Amino acid sequence: MKRTAGIIFRTLLLILVGITIGMLISDSNIGGRRLGLNFAGPDKISHVLDLVSTKYVDSVNTDSIAGVTVNDMLQSLDPHSVYLPAQQARSINERLEGGFNGIGLEYQLLRDTLVITQVNDDGPAAKAGVMVGDKVINVDGKAFSGTKLSISRISKTFRGEKDTHITLGILRDQFKTAKDFDIKRDRVSLSSVDAAFNIGDAGYVKISKFASTTDADFRNALSKLKADGMQKLVLDLRGNGGGYLNTATAMADEFLPAGKLIVYTQGSHEPRTDYFATDSGSYEKGALTVIIDEYSASASEILAGALQDLDRATIVGRRSFGKGLVQQQFPFGDGTAINLTVARYYTPSGRSIQKSYKNGAASYRNELANRARKGELLTAGSNLSDSAFLGASTYHTTKGRKVFSMGGIMPDVFVPADTTQNTQLVDDLAGNQLFTAYVIDRLQPVISKYPTADNFINQYDITDTGLHNFIAYASQTVKSITLHDLEISRDIIKTLIKANAARFKWGNNAYYRVLNTNDATLKAALLQ
Numbered sequence: 001m002k003r004t005a006g007i008i009f010r011t012l013l014l015i016l017v018g019i020t021i022g023m024l025i026s027d028s029n030i031g032g033r034r035l036g037l038n039f040a041g042p043d044k045i046s047h048v049l050d051l052v053s054t055k056y057v058d059s060v061n062t063d064s065i066a067g068v069t070v071n072d073m074l075q076s077l078d079p080h081s082v083y084l085p086a087q088q089a090r091s092i093n094e095r096l097e098g099g100f101n102g103i104g105l106e107y108q109l110l111r112d113t114l115v116i117t118q119v120n121d122d123g124p125a126a127k128a129g130v131m132v133g134d135k136v137i138n139v140d141g142k143a144f145s146g147t148k149l150s151i152s153r154i155s156k157t158f159r160g161e162k163d164t165h166i167t168l169g170i171l172r173d174q175f176k177t178a179k180d181f182d183i184k185r186d187r188v189s190l191s192s193v194d195a196a197f198n199i200g201d202a203g204y205v206k207i208s209k210f211a212s213t214t215d216a217d218f219r220n221a222l223s224k225l226k227a228d229g230m231q232k233l234v235l236d237l238r239g240n241g242g243g244y245l246n247t248a249t250a251m252a253d254e255f256l257p258a259g260k261l262i263v264y265t266q267g268s269h270e271p272r273t274d275y276f277a278t279d280s281g282s283y284e285k286g287a288l289t290v291i292i293d294e295y296s297a298s299a300s301e302i303l304a305g306a307l308q309d310l311d312r313a314t315i316v317g318r319r320s321f322g323k324g325l326v327q328q329q330f331p332f333g334d335g336t337a338i339n340l341t342v343a344r345y346y347t348p349s350g351r352s353i354q355k356s357y358k359n360g361a362a363s364y365r366n367e368l369a370n371r372a373r374k375g376e377l378l379t380a381g382s383n384l385s386d387s388a389f390l391g392a393s394t395y396h397t398t399k400g401r402k403v404f405s406m407g408g409i410m411p412d413v414f415v416p417a418d419t420t421q422n423t424q425l426v427d428d429l430a431g432n433q434l435f436t437a438y439v440i441d442r443l444q445p446v447i448s449k450y451p452t453a454d455n456f457i458n459q460y461d462i463t464d465t466g467l468h469n470f471i472a473y474a475s476q477t478v479k480s481i482t483l484h485d486l487e488i489s490r491d492i493i494k495t496l497i498k499a500n501a502a503r504f505k506w507g508n509n510a511y512y513r514v515l516n517t518n519d520a521t522l523k524a525a526l527l528q
Helices: 002-025 040-055 062-075 085-096 124-128 153-158 214-227 245-255 300-307 361-365 367-373 424-431 434-447 453-459 463-473 483-506 509-515 522-525
Strands: 082-084 097-104 105-110 115-121 135-139 163-170 179-184 186-189 191-197 202-207 232-236 261-267 272-274 288-292 314-317 324-330 337-346 394-395 403-404
Touching: 062 082, 062 337, 082 085, 085 097, 085 324, 085 522, 105 153, 105 434, 115 124, 115 434, 124 179, 191 214, 191 509, 202 214, 214 245, 232 522, 245 261, 245 300, 261 300, 272 337, 272 434, 288 522, 314 522, 324 483, 361 367, 424 434, 424 483, 434 463, 453 483, 453 509, 463 483, 483 509
Parallel strands: 202 232, 232 288, 288 314
Antiparallel strands: 082 337, 097 186, 105 115, 115 135, 135 163, 163 179, 191 202, 261 272, 261 337, 324 337, 394 403
């Protein structure tokens, strides 16, 4: 009886949400008169929006107010049901669809000048001859540098319809004056494989998200690693916040034999749907280790949970985020959308790893900070003593190992967090993009002396003098550099300077090769 009442209540609530969103997004007028629906809540919201639009003292974008109102309503359901403004919805979809129409480059704003820091291989900018380190001085014959540039303005300027043209006036060290580069916009592919390289006989693959192209990107990377002598695989999902459910199941299928249950989903309005492995996996045999951390969520947890439950991989790192809810995006005609939770997912053993959100969205978002305060990121024992697991149901893997529901995926091998990376100083340096800025301003002559990434990684080190020079440079922007934080984080700061220098010239593989040099979690994974 209680279950039936709960379903009826949730159904009515979703109907009300739908009606409200429809009234907020659409004009809701017939013959100039607003529909007289007899729902007090939605009608009041619409009436207030009308009053603000016609009576408020200042000019107000009522669309943004509608977004906040709808978002508050959705957030009362769960923390992952959200309203998406048009630009955010477009950005999310582009990131997960694996590409966009543009010219294919990354940049940093430095003293109101756009400096190119990466050029996508085979992208329009690369084909036109644009290079890392170039400075964009003008666009289509008009001044660009020194015109109070913003990220939104740059995005609008560089992106556009396929086959349209843009002319960049570029200044390069070899040029006496700016030289024009005509670029035809095209589809720019974004790989979700951040890095793939061999460490001895182990292949290392870093995946940042589960986009529509992730499985294909992974297969391509894996074939190259195998050709280079890979004997075992380490899959790094740290910081991977998820993506498409179908991509997560496709990735799991790469490692599992046909017929194995990967995951199933179910909701009050969604019947149980089972996802099984096929016989098309490219790495169904061979040693496999998966690295996770507290920022691995959603699709990452689907993959890690399946491989753990079926005893296919060893999970190394720290407890994952704990997001076991499935969202579906419902778009509107004006580009806005809502992500609405429609189901929960369950690992092969039947466990839901969704952490509690009964205390509201704010408490839910602070949960990771609470883990850090309680010391969970530093000791293995504090994981199971967390309230998320007290009284939680236990489940068992195929071989009978105990695993837990609620609160995320617990690793098989715990590795504490490196506290040297968590100082305010490191956050401030990274947040102000000072590592890349320093490379652009000071280190280009240095890295130009090294012909290959191997030469640079094996031969170049940041000395104490080099660290001092960087801190002197950074202190012009970050005013609160303390000796305490500097002493704690000196080694990771040196590593980040070198890693960003490597990325500037040789790309992501070189960046992660440097970054992983003293990575305790990766070292533990390689031992499995």
